[in-house]
Amino acid sequence: MLFQKLVFELLVPIYTKSFILYTNEDILCKGANSLSISSRFSVGIHILSLLEINKGGVSSSDFIAKSVNTNPVVIRKIIGMLKNAGLVNVRPGIAGAEPARDLSEITLLDVYKAVNVVQEKALFSVHESPNPACLVGRNIQDTIGPLFSEAQLAMEKSLGNVTVEDVVKDILKRES
Amino acid sequence: MLFQKLVFELLVPIYTKSFILYTNEDILCKGANSLSISSRFSVGIHILSLLEINKGGVSSSDFIAKSVNTNPVVIRKIIGMLKNAGLVNVRPGIAGAEPARDLSEITLLDVYKAVNVVQEKALFSVHESPNPACLVGRNIQDTIGPLFSEAQLAMEKSLGNVTVEDVVKDILKRES
DNA sequence: TTTCATTGTAACTAATTTGATTACATGTAA
């Protein structure tokens, strides 16, 4: 254990100096980068749309994975979350999933909440432990919190205005 | 070079097996986790508020860092972004930063854009390379894109309705 | 002009999250 730790500490510098090589493209990426909400959300919407459009056939995780172009385990995990939220029916051992209710009664907000991409009131993070001896520091969190919540709710309200049925209709419309 | 790579590949398994140990708390964290937008945003708002409230004195990166409770380099990086966006004035070698315009003319959306926490039309990520042989796969991106953009814009519009002056006033109000 | 404080940056790190993958246990039906 101790030997391994010592060897590790000796080797890591070799690793970092030898193999973390930066190309010109890397260097172009200056400054801070930015976030995106997990594609679990878009994949979740996709799965539900596909279940509808493939209603005649059997939508196994393998079948869905080929459409989404990912690994079946990724699909099963997301379907598990959709099931947990009461949006789909699946049973162990039995191939295929189905929507648990009519797609006109499932909004994008339902999917968004099901796949847990953003916690309530936590889309924006606020720096922790500001200085309580500072007038700004001891008030900034309480001041910013409601403003951030409102912005997040505005985004979520927008998602609540669209159903998965709308998505399916738009897909079919684009196809013709 | 080749030798180092070989040694590295031999050592890494030892490292991962020996030192990545999970506790009970780790195991409790099941399912998928979620994202938050970088606290650069809240720190940026804080900095501007502090510049206003400390208008009599000199707001060096050291001074601000003590209020925010972080490292001065973090502050300088964020101030650099605010400067780039034309929101503050700073000069190398000269202590202190100042707002570049009246705080009533700086919205939270200006700060949000300055600190680059979210790219345009990229708050939500959409899974890449879905199967073009699938009816859903070849249309989902075009269908979802505008819906996601609209939700993002709703959030950003909400941020545009609040100025940093509003934030400063609320801080002062809470203090009395 | 020398000295010193401050800003501007590059480089590195530990922690966290994502998406993918392997492996295997569990469940269902032919």
Next chain:
DNA sequence: TTACATGTAATCAAATTAGTTACAATGAAA
């Protein structure tokens, strides 16, 4: 029983965040 599907744990590489050290460049004051 065999074959196949779902459920789930464990591992991994890549990306991002927030923090840190180190140091160059700038400007003000002694």
